[in-house]
Each structure stands twice: as C-alpha cells, then as structure tokens.
Amino acid sequence: xxxxxxxxxxxxxxxxxxxxxxxxxxxxLTACGGGGDDRRLSFRHGVASGDPLADRVVVWTRxxxxxxxxxxxxxxxxxxxxxxxxxxxxxxxxxxxx
Numbered sequence: 001x002x003x004x005x006x007x008x009x010x011x012x013x014x015x016x017x018x019x020x021x022x023x024x025x026x027x028x029l030t031a032c033g034g035g036g037d038d039r040r041l042s043f044r045h046g047v048a049s050g051d052p053l054a055d056r057v058v059v060w061t062r063x064x065x066x067x068x069x070x071x072x073x074x075x076x077x078x079x080x081x082x083x084x085x086x087x088x089x090x091x092x093x094x095x096x097x098x
Contacts, residue, residue, distance in 0.1 A: 059075075
C-alpha cells in the first residue's frame with residue numbers, strides 16, 4: 001500500500017525530472033522572429049524552472065532578439081534529454097513590453 005506522502009514524493013520527483021530535462025536542454029531551445037521569419041534567436045540568459053507540481057511546472061527564459069518587436073517561441077517538454085519522449089509542445093508570442 002502506498003501512503004499519500006510517498007505518492008506525493010514520487011510525483012514531485014517525476015515533475016522535477018521533467019523540469020530538469022527542460023532546464024538542462026537550454027541550448028536546444030529555438031525561437032523565431034515575428035512575421036514568418038524562421039531565423040534562430042539566442043537564449044543568452046538560460047532557462048529556469050520552479051514550483052514543480054504533479055501535473056505542471058513553471059519554466060521561463062528570455063530570448064534576445066536582434067530588434068524590437070514580437071517574437072514567436074516554439075517550446076517542447078520531454079521526459080528525456082534526447083527529446084525522444086515529448087510530453088508537451090506549443091508556440092507562444094512574446095515581446096519586450098510583456
């Protein structure tokens with residue numbers, strides 16, 4: 001029988017592993033400039049994560065564009081550092097005024 005505390009600890013460790021994979025793969029992150037321009041942009045500030053829960057984790061970074069304006073960021077979250085087991089992915093748009 002698994003106690004709630006033990007199950008919670010396992011979920012925490014699993015979430016931490018997913019978050020750690022995201023943080024350790026900062027060099028794999030890419031972003032695209034706005035307007036359909038698919039050039040690669042730099043994440044000079046790295047990636048950080050925090051607040052891992054059983055079903056979510058907060059991951060943040062800062063992209064360094066060459067010029068002001070919106071930047072479209074494509075992201076992926078994987079269970080492994082080789083990104084062969086992707087568990088979530090998407091795109092978002094951001095800008096310096098955010």
